[in-house]
Each structure stands twice: as C-alpha cells, then as structure tokens.
Amino acid sequence: MDRFRMILQYFQSNSESVMNGICGLLALASIKIYTCFDFSCPCLPWYNMAYGLGIMFVPPIAFFLCCLILNRQSLVMLEEWRRPQGHRRKDLAVIRYMCSSIMQRAMIAPAVWIVVTLLDGKCLICAFSGSVDPEKFVGFANATPEQAQELLAKVPCKDDELVRNSTSRRAVARYLRCWSQALGWSILLILIIAAFLARWLRPCFNQAALLQTRHWSNYIDIEQKIFEETCCEHSRLFAHKCILHFFESMREEIRQHSFDLPREEEGAEGEEDLLRGITHQDQVNKLLKMWYYEKPPLDVSQATQR
DSSP: OHHHHHHHHHHHHHHHHHHHHHHHHHHHHHHHHHHHOOOOOOTTTTHHHHHHHHHHHHHHHHHHHHHHHHHHHHHHHHHHHHHTTSSOOOOOHHHHHHHHHHHHHHHHHHHHHHHHHHHOOOHHHHGGGGSSSGGSHHHHHHHHHHHHHHHTTTTTTSSTTTTTHHHHHHHHHHHHHHHHHHHHHHHHHHHHHHHHHHHHGGSSHHHHHHHHHHHHHHHHHHHHHHHHHHHHHHHHHHHHHHHHHHHHGGHHHHHHHOOOOTTTTTTHHHHHHTTTOOOSSHHHHHHHHHHHHHHHOOOOOHHHOO
16 A cells, blocks of 8 residues: 555656656557558548548547546646636746647647558548549549549559559559658658757747746646645544544443544544644635635745744
C-alpha cells in the first residue's frame, strides 16, 4: 500500500512528465493500430471518399479527445476560465499558456496518425481515385463518364476483375500515392520546422513574462490538488466525528461485546483543530461556495505575520 501511495504521489508531482509519456504512448499506439488495421476500400463511386477520409480523420479526433480526457490540466484550465472573478483576478496569459500546453500534447497522436496514413497512401487513393481526370490516362479516356467513374472507383481494389491487369489503374494509384506521400512529407517538415522555431525563438521573447505564466499555471494545478486533499482529510475527520456521535448511545452495548471503541474525548481536541471549527454541513457548504465564487487573493503576508 505504501509503495502504491509513493507511485501515486510521484505521478501527481510529475504530472507534466507523465502526460508527455502518455501522449508518446498514444502516438506509438496510433502507428501500431494503423499497421494492424485491415484497410478495405469499398470501391464504390459514392462511398470511397467517405470511407477514405473517415479512416484518415476520425481516429485522430478520437486520439485528440482521449488526450484531453487523460490530461488533468484541461479540466483545471476550464475551471479557471469559467470561475467567477471573486477576490482573485483571472490572468488570461496563464489560461492561454495552459491551453497551448494542453493542445500541443493532444495534437501529437493525431498528427502521427495523419502523417502515417499519408505516407502509406491507401486512404488518399481510396478517397480521391474518383476525382482524377480520366482524360490524363489512356485506359479511361475512351470510356463514357459513367464507365470512367466506375473504373476509377475500382482503382484501390487491385484484385477486381475490371482493373486487375490494367496499366492505367497502376498509373492512377502511383499518381495518387505520390501526391499522398508528398503531402505527408510536407506536413511532417512543417511540423518539424514549427517545433524548431518554437524551441529556438522562445528565448527571443520576454522570459520574465514566460516564467510568470508558467509559475502560476503550475500553482493553479497544485492548488487544486492540495484543496482536494484537504477536503478529503476534512471529510474523513468529519465522518469520524459523526460516526462517534451516532454510536454514542450504543457505547455500553458495544463494550459488552468486547469491541474497543475509543472514547470521544481521546484526541478530540486535536481533531477539532484539524476540523478548523467547521462542524456543520451548512458551514461546509458555505465555505465550498465561497471557495468557488470568492477565491482568496494570492497574498499570505498576514498569515506569515501571525
């Protein structure tokens, strides 16, 4: 149990590193899922594009949502954005920094999936085989528009009887695969250049403002964790006191059955200190409401003087 608690504390104290690891694992999982996926284009004029674009963009949306769900800071950022002003002003720079950090991590797995699908080329061939100009290819130039559309829709299915031995089918497939790979490498190059510029141009901006926004974004996350831990500790002590009061009338009967029930006076003073005088449900509800609507200002000078 202690070892599990230590692991949990490590995850809580290193949430940023853990999220980086989770996003990296999702990126690797996206590659593994695509390589194991049995891609079967329907080879029908009105369904190819829907199927190809669906395979290309629906899983990235799912990966993106999974990254947002797993990232605890996304909920913290939304709560900070939606909370009332109260006694503490909201810093939009901190919210933008948190949003940027969340989006950067959430986009890793979707970007990997899209780049891998484009480099493979099957999805784009399936989606846009019917959009190719048949006049550019000899085998389809002499066919009627309906026949050309049917033959172009069969391009992804190399085993189909209509286009099994067609050189034009291979030409169309090579043409679309070249465009797909060129687009994939271009996106990959753009992402690498963007990451390079973001990494190397960051020192050119105001480092003091960057340190401030990073510090207070970490503070908001840590404050939320400590508040939840404090609420759990108070709930445990409050429940303990309520249970003791509930069994107070049964104390003699419990003792007769050889149950060792600690007396309420033992450690009562220490528990009252930990309860901070919050001993009623209405007081708890009022304080929770105050915490949400009127968060205290970030000033501990009075507490330090005490």
